[in-house]
Amino acid sequence: MKVVMVDLTREYNELKNDIDKAVSSVINKCNFILGEDVVKFEEEFGKLNGSKYAVSVASGTDALRIALMASGIGAGDEVITTPFTFIATTETISQVGAKVVFADIEEETYNIDPKSIEKKITPKTKAILPVHLYGHPANMKEIMEIAQKHNLIVIEDCAQAFTAKYKMGTDWKFVGSIGKCGTFSFFPAKNLGAYGDGGLITTDDEKVANMIKTLRNHGSSQRYIYETEGFNSRLDTIQAAILRVKLQKILKFTEMRNEVAKKYEKALTGLCKTPVVKEGCYHSFNYYTIRFDSKETRDRVSKHLTENQVANQIYYPIALHLQKAYKHLGYKEGDLPVTERIQNEVLSLPMFPQLSNEEILYVAEKIKEAVKVKTI
Numbered sequence: 001m002k003v004v005m006v007d008l009t010r011e012y013n014e015l016k017n018d019i020d021k022a023v024s025s026v027i028n029k030c031n032f033i034l035g036e037d038v039v040k041f042e043e044e045f046g047k048l049n050g051s052k053y054a055v056s057v058a059s060g061t062d063a064l065r066i067a068l069m070a071s072g073i074g075a076g077d078e079v080i081t082t083p084f085t086f087i088a089t090t091e092t093i094s095q096v097g098a099k100v101v102f103a104d105i106e107e108e109t110y111n112i113d114p115k116s117i118e119k120k121i122t123p124k125t126k127a128i129l130p131v132h133l134y135g136h137p138a139n140m141k142e143i144m145e146i147a148q149k150h151n152l153i154v155i156e157d158c159a160q161a162f163t164a165k166y167k168m169g170t171d172w173k174f175v176g177s178i179g180k181c182g183t184f185s186f187f188p189a190k191n192l193g194a195y196g197d198g199g200l201i202t203t204d205d206e207k208v209a210n211m212i213k214t215l216r217n218h219g220s221s222q223r224y225i226y227e228t229e230g231f232n233s234r235l236d237t238i239q240a241a242i243l244r245v246k247l248q249k250i251l252k253f254t255e256m257r258n259e260v261a262k263k264y265e266k267a268l269t270g271l272c273k274t275p276v277v278k279e280g281c282y283h284s285f286n287y288y289t290i291r292f293d294s295k296e297t298r299d300r301v302s303k304h305l306t307e308n309q310v311a312n313q314i315y316y317p318i319a320l321h322l323q324k325a326y327k328h329l330g331y332k333e334g335d336l337p338v339t340e341r342i343q344n345e346v347l348s349l350p351m352f353p354q355l356s357n358e359e360i361l362y363v364a365e366k367i368k369e370a371v372k373v374k375t376i
């Protein structure tokens with residue numbers, strides 16, 4: 001049996017009528033840039049997420065870059081973030097002129113560790129950029145407490161975590177509605193995927209929202225009047241129309257992902273560490289990531305899965321602080337020990353709402369075969 005990481009055709013087949021209709025409606029109107037569907041999608045997204053403002057942009061990477069700029073982060077500032085993430089999280093910090101500062105991660109959730117954040121704070125620290133990795137919310141209670149104490153801005157990278165929830169006090173909040181800004185990606189394989197690139201920023205701050213709108217459109221809120229230099233970073237109307245159809249189903253799709261996760265957990269118990277969901281957290285399961293007690297076992301399982309046509313991926317095999325791109329920052333092996341251990345032990349399995357029971361059991365069976373092989 002062949003099992004892929006994400007099968008987008010199953011979802012399309014389910015929604016084909018509505019999506020085809022939405023796309024042809026945009027084409028019939030030829031309103032391709034900042035059309036009606038963009039405005040409506042932003043309203044609907046903000047409402048669902050519990051955020052006052054939702055402003056769409058061209059990608060999750062642009063969402064990060066523009067959120068950082070609109071929050072006033074730039075040259076001379078330091079931004080504390082995790083090295084266990086996709087490079088978009090950090091390249092955008094450098095691109096706005098700020099310095100990336102890496103903190104270590106938590107053993108259980110693989111998210112940035114608040115204790116490590118505190119150790120990295122200097123007079124130049126301006127912001128904390130937690131990533132809700134794989135869809136598990138970062139420890140926002142402690143992160144917000146640190147931010148308040150040191151007067152720091154929090155920008156949440158929610159690229160993998162749309163519809164994940166976190167309990168702040170007595171309130172369940174969607175990620176991206178807790179910090180100053182939340183940034184989202186509509187890359188096709190994310191929880192809410194477009195049919196191309198797309199992104200969005202949430203905020204409750206009107207000034208920041210207006211600045212984002214200006215920046216995404218060449219620094220202009222009135223045609224040919226420029227308040228600043230900006231970008232060409234708009235969400236296509238066609239993408240917004242597709243996203244509106246999918247947005248209506250997103251909560252159900254996340255529940256289905258949670259069901260898949262439960263089935264995986266049952267089938268994998270005793271074979272590996274399955275994902276922990278901390279109390280007060282609701283996981284969006286963009287990825288289902290398991291962990292082994294050594295790199296040898298992880299690599300053996302990965303190889304066996306690949307040989308049996310079961311897709312699998314390591315997110316992320318080399319943490320960012322050890323990459324050539326960040327050599328100039330001067331980190332060395334041993335600086336962030338939890339990250340450096342976890343990168344050798346994790347493995348992500350096929351995960352999407354429509355993954356079938358047969359597929360889940362097949363994946364588990366192949367993992368069992370590889371785990372049970374005795375090494376000499």
Ligand SMILES: *Cc1c(COP(=O)(O)O)cnc(C)c1O
Pocket residue numbers: 059060061062085086088089131157159160184185186187197198199
């Ligand atoms: C996907 C992703 C991004 C970037 O999103 P794009 O839409 O591909 O630009 C940023 N951060 C994380 C953690 C991601 O997984």
